[in-house]
Amino acid sequence: MRLCGPYRAVLFLAFGLGFVRCGSPQLDDPSSTAIPAENTKGTLVFFLSDSVEARIPAMKSAQEMTLYNGAETLVLTAEDSGCFRVPVFDGTLCLGPQGAGAWTDVLRTGESPYAVDLKWVDSEERMSDNDTWGQTEYWRMAFGLENPWFGDLVLQRSAAGRIKGTIETATGDFRYLHGSVEGFNLNLQTFDGAHLFHFKANTSIADSLVDGVFSSGNHYTTPFIAHRKSDKDPLLASGNEAVWTGLPVAYSGKDLLGQPTEWTWSPSDSAVHVLSVMGSWCPNCMDEHRLLIALMEEHPNMYVHTLAFERGLNRDNGETAALKRLKQYSRSLELQRFEDRWSISLIGPASKKEAQSLLPFLDRVVSFPTSIVMTPGALQPWIHTGFNGPATGQKYALERSRFSAAISGLTESR
Numbered sequence: 001m002r003l004c005g006p007y008r009a010v011l012f013l014a015f016g017l018g019f020v021r022c023g024s025p026q027l028d029d030p031s032s033t034a035i036p037a038e039n040t041k042g043t044l045v046f047f048l049s050d051s052v053e054a055r056i057p058a059m060k061s062a063q064e065m066t067l068y069n070g071a072e073t074l075v076l077t078a079e080d081s082g083c084f085r086v087p088v089f090d091g092t093l094c095l096g097p098q099g100a101g102a103w104t105d106v107l108r109t110g111e112s113p114y115a116v117d118l119k120w121v122d123s124e125e126r127m128s129d130n131d132t133w134g135q136t137e138y139w140r141m142a143f144g145l146e147n148p149w150f151g152d153l154v155l156q157r158s159a160a161g162r163i164k165g166t167i168e169t170a171t172g173d174f175r176y177l178h179g180s181v182e183g184f185n186l187n188l189q190t191f192d193g194a195h196l197f198h199f200k201a202n203t204s205i206a207d208s209l210v211d212g213v214f215s216s217g218n219h220y221t222t223p224f225i226a227h228r229k230s231d232k233d234p235l236l237a238s239g240n241e242a243v244w245t246g247l248p249v250a251y252s253g254k255d256l257l258g259q260p261t262e263w264t265w266s267p268s269d270s271a272v273h274v275l276s277v278m279g280s281w282c283p284n285c286m287d288e289h290r291l292l293i294a295l296m297e298e299h300p301n302m303y304v305h306t307l308a309f310e311r312g313l314n315r316d317n318g319e320t321a322a323l324k325r326l327k328q329y330s331r332s333l334e335l336q337r338f339e340d341r342w343s344i345s346l347i348g349p350a351s352k353k354e355a356q357s358l359l360p361f362l363d364r365v366v367s368f369p370t371s372i373v374m375t376p377g378a379l380q381p382w383i384h385t386g387f388n389g390p391a392t393g394q395k396y397a398l399e400r401s402r403f404s405a406a407i408s409g410l411t412e413s414r
Contacts, residue, residue: 041124044093046103046196047117048215054189054198055179060120065093069190070164070176071391088286088332089193090325095120105217106325107194107281107311116196116218131158138229141167143214144222150236153209153226154392157181163188167199168395170236171367171386172284194283201226241385242370247361249275249374249381251307253345254319256327261345263305265374265381272302272407275372277365279309279350280322280329285369287389289333291400296338299407306344307359309368313349322346375409382406 039061046054057068065084067074076084076093082101083094095101099120108114139153151174155165161181165188167174174197179188184204190197201212201224212224252262265273274292278285292304310322326344335342348358355365362370366385373382384402388395 040122042120042122044191045119045121046191047119048196048198048218049221052198052200052213052215054191054196054215056189056191057123058120067191069192070178072176072192074191074193086193088329089281089283090328091193093118103196105194114217114219131160131162133158133164136165139209139226140229140233141209141212141224141226143224152229152236166391168236168388168392169386173389173392173395175283175287175389176391192283194281199224240364240366242362242364242366242383244380244383245361245363249361249372251275251305251345251347251359253307253347254323255346256323256330256344258319258323261343267374267376267378269374270301270376272299272376272409273305273374274302274407275305275307275374277307277309277355277359277362277368277370277372279311279368280325281311281350282368284387284389286333288369288371288387289335291403293333293335295403295407296341298404302341302407304338304342306342307347308344309348309350309355310346311350319346371403373403373406375407378409 039059041059042057044056044058044067046056048054059066059068063078065076065078067076074087076086079085079092082096083092085092086103089105089107091103091105091107093101093103095118100117101119102115102117104113104115133156135156137153137155137157139155141151141153142148143151149169151167151169153165153167155163157163162178163181163186164176164178166177175190175192175195177188177190177197177199179186179199181187181203184202186199186201186203186209188199196217198215199212201209203209207228209224209226212226213221214224215221248264250262250264252260255261276285276288276292278288289306296302296304308322308326310325312318313322315321323346326346330336330344335344348354350368352365352368355368355370356362359365361381362372362383369387371384371387373384375382384406388399390396
């Protein structure tokens with residue numbers, strides 16, 4: 001059963017104003033028996049439109065819900081009867097006793113809460129650990145009809161018809177995608193707590209994907225086509241990468257307590273400093289931070305400065321809400337364990353133009369994340385635009401090598 005019409009509008013408004021708690025009678029009256037104590041296997045079906053569904057294998061109990069997002073596992077903790085908290089990116093996923101419910105995202109700051117209908121279906125849909133995967137395929141994708149943008153679909157198939165992979169772009173990736181090919185119908189999806197993506201296409205023409213549609217949540221769609229890559233396809237355009245303007249590397253903002261903070265780099269500093277221009281709404285930023293966490297263990301002389309550009313700052317209590325999200329982000333990644341070696345500062349709104357204005361030592365900000373590494377005695381910073389996460393495999397290994405070399409003072413800007 002899907003929520004629709006006036007009922008859906010009233011429910012989401014009530015969530016947004018705080019009048020309805022997850023688990024109230026407005027959501028099928030979930031009770032303590034809505035989620036069984038034992039583990040139950042199933043599938044979360046997100047309804048992006050009347051004809052598009054994203055299916056995420058899952059397991060639930062009274063204490064938590066585990067989502068199997070391709071090679072990634074997300075563990076949502078139970079918050080209230082029938083509701084679960086999304087890790088890192090916050091938001092809630094609520095189910096009634098019949099399985100109908102909604103994912104409500106707190107990262108988008110529209111006039112009304114952003115929510116996507118969903119339903120729990122008992123099933124055994126999870127990919128098997130024993131799947132045998134074929135050779136990696138590479139497809140060049142073109143999105144949109146006018147001024148298209150491009151990406152590379154990196155895909156593997158199993159003998160059972162399952163598929164997995166990611167889409168690489170010039171500045172990052174679409175994280176872990178998984179799905180199936182049935183007949184001539186290809187379907188791929190991902191839900192990482194911040195993004196809900198679905199890709200469908202027709203495979204009836206050899207070495208081509210036609211009639212493709214990319215859906216992001218229930219708010220955006222665009223067509224795409226694709227062909228098997230060959231040596232004739234150019235590299236993905238790297239874009240206009242940020243460069244140092246020669247101005248001092250410095251920033252000012254608010255710390256997590258809301259107090260003014262500022263910092264300026266000196267080439268005579270004996271420590272390694274990494275500035276990460278990011279947002280708490282950005283999964284690629286999270287992937288980069290997980291790499292930096294690993295590198296912090298290897299480099300005790302390394303300090304990270306998270307420079308956050310957040311959504312909704314122009315709304316009532318926007319700064320307070322942004323600082324609350326950043327505190328939650330820090331707790332989810334356990335950044336407090338680094339004490340004074342990892343700082344988080346709220347710098348400004350989630351805008352690349354505003355970011356460049358507030359960080360004039362960069363000539364532009366092309367992508368979130370953008371990273372700046374300063375090593376002792378360096379004449380200029382190392383600057384890196386975008387990030388290829390672990391879903392990209394070899395490119396992620398290259399990212400790790402690049403960051404390791406930069407932190408060791410052995411590389412130039414990307």
